[in-house]
Amino acid sequence: MPTNTVFTLPAGLLDETSAEATEMKPVLENLITAVLNKPYSTKITDLPAYQALRTQEAAYQGRLAIAIALAMHRCGDDYRVRYNLGDLLGALMRGTLGLDEAGYLRLFTLYGLDFSQPASATPNFWPFPVGLTLAQVGRLAKKQGALSPPMLDLLNNLLLHTTGQSGDVGKVSLKVQEILSLVGGAGSLPTVLFADGDPFGQQLNRFVAGLAPAAPATARWLRLLQLWQKANAGQPTAKLRQELAAAVAAVGPEAVRQQARQWLELLAAMPVLEETNTVNYESGRTYTYTSYVYLVEANAVVAKGLVWTAQPLADAALLHLLGNLAVKCYRKIPGKGPLAMGLGNAALLVLSQCGLPGVSALARVRPKIKQSNTQELITRHIEAASQELGVSPLEIEDMAMPDFGLKAGRAVIDFHEYTATLTLADGRAEMHWEKGGKALKTVPTALKANHATALKELKTTLAQAQQTYTALRDRLDRSFVEERRIAWPWFEQYYFQHGLMGELARNLVWRLHRADGTAQDALWQADAGQWQDAHGQPVPAPAAGTELQLWHPVLAPAAVLAWRGRLEAAQLRQPLKQAFREVYLLTPPEERTATYSNRMAAHVLKQHQFNSLAKLRGWKYSLMGAYDKGYESDQATLALPAHGLRAEFWVSEVNADGAWNDTGIWHYVSTDQVRFVRNEEPVPLPDIPPLVFSEVMRDVDLFVGVASVGNDPQWRDNGGLAQFRGYWESYSFGELGEVAKNRRGALERLVPRLKIGRVSEIRDRFLVVRGKRRTYKIHLGSGNILMEPNDQYLCIVPDRTARLPAGPGAPDVFLPFEGDAVLSIILSKALLLMDDDKITDETILRQLR
Template sequence: MITSTSAFAAQVRGILDLIAAGDAEGAVPELLTMAETIDDHWSWEGRKVFDALRDADRRFQAALVHHLAARYHDVEASAVVRRRIVHLLDSIEGAELVEDQPRDTRSALIRLTAERDTQYDTDQLIRLAELELAEGRDLPGDFVALIRRSHLLLWNGASELGDLVKRLTHPVLNPGEAWSDQALADLSGRGEDWHRLLAHAATATSARPTAKWERTGRSLIDAVGPETVRERVLPWLGLVGRPRTRPLLPEYYGANPNDTLDPYNATALRGLTWLLSFLPAHAETARILGALVETCLKKVAGLGPRNPKVANAAVNALARIDGEAALAELARLTTRVTYKGTLKLLDTALDTRAEALGLGRDEIEELAVPAYGLTDVGHARYAFGDATAELRVDGTRAVLSWQNAAGRPVKAVPAAVRRDHADELKELKAAVKDIDKMLTAQSERLDRQFLTRRTWTYAAWRERYLDHPLVGTLARRLLWTVDGTTVGYADGALRTLTDDPVTHGTEVELWHPVGHEPAHIVAWRDWLERHSITQPFKQAHREVYLLTDAERTTHTYSNRFAAHILRQHQFHALAAIRGWRNKLRLCVDDEAPPATRELPQWGLRAEYWIEGEGENYGVDTTESGSYLRLRTDQVRFYPIDAPENSAHCCGGEYRMWLRDGADPVDPIPLADIPPLVLSEVLRDVDLFVGVASVGNDPTWQDGGPDGRFREYWTSYGFGELGQSAETRRALLERLIPRLAIAGRCTLEGRFLQVKGERHMYKIHLGSGNILMSPNDQYLCIVPKSTPGAPQAGYLPYEGDRMLAVILSKAMMLADDTKITDPTILSQL
């Protein structure tokens, strides 16, 4: 890489001399060298080269285009270098130059141009296409794809390229994506009915199919055969989201086109989802459509969700399909989707189903959970000839095991099963995946039930929860209240704290520790441990946030979680998962409301006041201008219909937005908030801080940009424990004696102390950060993104990632002479 400005200037002068001399062939290697070696100089000094190329003799320009285009695909270079070569050609190409090129140069230009996402020089696209078509040659599929993308994405694409696009009917899909390549390969040699079907799918430009569109679609399906359509289309949709088979050159700014969906193919995908909704209901159809929703809502840097329009089309298709499987996917997706537009469609679809059946929304979500072939709670056996498959739910995952004809366990699927029962085996494996997804969804749904004020009749509760083949695996690990008596499930029956069986009742609620004496809560924790029950989430060990003296003094707001620095995008994702509504803060002159959670069953709205942190674009923000970090402030409660508060994204006072002469509404005193509501809302906020705080990042010991957050990082990373960390500490007091390293571990205040051979280590119970002797030197160990479950024997609940991090670090440091990671060793 050239680091000397003078050296680069000399290189530029050499190229300018070659241009002046009209030596196109000699200029090419110099231009390629410049493209490979320069970086920041390109946008400044390189302008002299651009200007000279634009002003050069036309014969020189034509020769240079010829040589550059011919050399482009021979260059072993990165995408960045190839992109720079394309920009070189941009500086001299024009529609009039296309006609001056030899045939082989024109072909090279077409191949080169086809690697772009869009081409702004629409005149050049038109002339290249017209010359090829006039000479009777078909345009390459990649080039047709470029024209179609430019037609859809450029501001003038429709007016400039519309007539040309109408003439380009083949290929029926744009190649370059895994799913479209497979579809085009499958269509090879097939009749025109299939081509007409896909061509019709590519016209799905509205939000929903019109009556005319549906009539045409159904007739085309009948021509091909409904079952054939399903068998062909579903595998294609299963490939959506795979890496592009023919990568495109990314631009200098904006989203990488290799991470998004081709816009022309995306329209065809919408049409295919609609066509699937016209077919008879099938479990695999619902499964694939549900997966497509999640694939299309995955976040892409610089863009956001990959393609919400396709996701919405898949939701609309699921809403049109009758049957248990489609309803189950809709219910599952409501627990997974956070994108507002798609979530609104899901809510509407479920509300419509509930109204049609005369049920409440909660009831339809409960009834939507399938058994997935389970015959008992969490268990099923299937015969495949002489072999047997056993499916068991273990925690929040399904486990499949096999026995051969002799009844002996085998690790792999017996060969006879793969040979003689391929379809049944495929369906069983798909059911295992579905169970895993639904268990996660149902666990999250149950965890959010504490604020719904939901009650059940005893009979309905047993059917939908305790004895449900799938949900029962979760419900039987939770505590419930039956007619005011707390019960849990153990040894085949509901039981009280004294293990007396409960066989009947009238009304059932989900148990919450708020309102119970500490001795009662501890007794139930002991009961769960005695029966070796691991809860799917914190319930008996759930943190309880009671009103403090400081909050009685502030009266209407809580500062308990103020003055924290959070990673904005992580906070935003967590808030959506927990049912909060939030707007990303951008470094612009605009206002935004606080993060809010509406609680309609209580007539309340909770608010968490936040603001953007920093003012340096590109340091404190992303390229798109959204803040990387937030600073937190108060938690407040208002009546649910109170006017909305807002403040400037960059910070400042929150003000209530009053319309039509409305009067301001005061916040509700914290003492008037029901204890359950206060506790659950503050628990959510504690989760946001505990997960998204920069104080949890072990690499931030330098305090982040300009060291601004060093004091905060230190105070949070090694400071007083919050409520969730205190819960973790209480659990570790019971766990440590069971560990193999128990003799090397002690709990001291805020830390788990671990005695290694090299040092004594102190692991903070809130952040997982580490200090080591002597002098409390900081030790940076970056945990895996998904640490494995700690080998600590029985655990009373699932889902505490920080507990897994702390225990994994403790086990490593207790045996510190066996550490081999050079990054860690260099600090020891």
């Protein structure tokens, strides 16, 4: 502000005939002029004119407050004057005003709160002075113990019109509830009311209405529910934590825990309603859009208070519910982003503060949440918990792994004369029932009637065991690149003997680094009770000085075939691809380009599918849109902290007419280089550890192999971009990548054991099937089909839920790793086409004619 600028009062601003205005006109002229002309950095409270009036008695300051409100009422649209008057009034309100109820009612009327007029039944008011004035009324109510009927009428009307609002208006509602609770008289109950715009608020109101007025716990419950409406911040303050703890202690922790379970179950199960809205403009134009309704904003605040309250009460059931709620809150809503990020953040915060069980829950939900920033948030939570316990983040995740009472893949739970057995086999958690040694097909009816709660907890345990197993398997699969070595005592406790992780670790090959500097690769053989090498020879058991590292084929290429043969001979199915893992070695072209690889360049990917896969594998990527950014390329990145590296996979938008969706996100991206950087400088590829290079390239090959448009049999015929149809054909039937080569090796062993073996053979990159009508060539990479003799394309939309064939002879069909989706699709297509004379689907028959 220039120093020579002087602001003057608007004409007529103080021409008010009331006693307060007449008395205070000279004071206000001086005060407001000083406020309008003060430097921006100077506070109102530092002005000499303001400090002089603060020495006056409270009644004087009350009259001055009314005079300021009158001036605000007269200043019209002059926003600058109104804003400064509001600041001045706010400063006064933070002191003590000597006004009676009539004076405060006058202030409320000047603010626009005149509920006596129908036109102002829902007043539009400025919550800043209203909230501060309510604080004055609250002090007056506490002093008097009662309020007059006119003031009570105004407060009840204000509560009616602010309930369910958020932000500062929501704080007004909460303050009104507190004042009404103060003046209710001896034995009166706190006033609590929630927005009824969603099932959560409706259930809370029903709970309040169902509380018995005379019951001692009623007032305590209402006090707790009131506190939840204060959960406006990102984290609870120390004061709010103390208030919540005291309120929970007053109600009873177990009662709050049981009720919290019901409300959290509701929040996790509540539907997200999709509503279509149309706006009609005066010009005749209309605009239609879709909105998604889950929680109204005021109830999202209340739900956050509930979640914060659950932290000291969290048992296994609450942790499970909080994890489910977090996953739901980060569900992506078109055009909006996460469904309820604030509530989701609150759930993650609480999990992070629940010790090892909470960290375990965080590890379970992390793979289900795709947002990169939320993944980073979870990582920070785990790092903070590890620092508190004095261990590394990887070690705390080891320590946090629950075993659910499993021993050797089994946990037995007795229910009187019934027995439930939780089993974990081939990656599936199942519950089996028996009575007196006789197996039962379903849960006993008697238990459903008399032990409903216990059965519900058992069902939760089953779900958690399955989720944890999957999370641990994925964690191990992503851990190859870390090249982590684990000391045997730690490994024995948290891997080998662990009830859940043991089911994974015991079926994997480990490199045993001995204290003398030697290393041996070994697999635990349970039937022999010993560690053995790839040839079945015993290996000395690990000792205290031994460190174990997850074995990778790139560590010992010469031993890969021996390990594969060993697994097949022992009929041992590994929980993840290890011995049969694809290996990517540096090629001569990559040695020549030095700092980048073009091996995975020039592919066209479906961007949303690529994004999902990248997040699943721990990569960071943001969808590219046609609306901002200002550049045409971006990167998916993978942090490699164990090596001080970052991998980058460059992609570019595919810009074509209509090549974006309704929210402006490009449908397709084209692929480019893969690079590694350290301290923002490119690192020569020969300097990258071979295992790291192989795993990164495997991820990128997965992205291309799954998200490429070449894998979509309908892409060409359903409007796929014309300029990329040549790419679609070359990819659909071109050379095989490493994944497809592995698939061919599996099919070479598998097909002769199936009934398609008599009419099928592997030829180069195809599974060739001789049907009754035609001969078919199924590509081993894409699963797409050509028909002989003229290589006519046959479009068959695959069943993505297909699994390996079952039935007679199925026990002889063995894969030492879980079959991939394309492998199952190839086999299902082969089974269909070998009996092509029995096909009844008209869309297929038209192509065969």
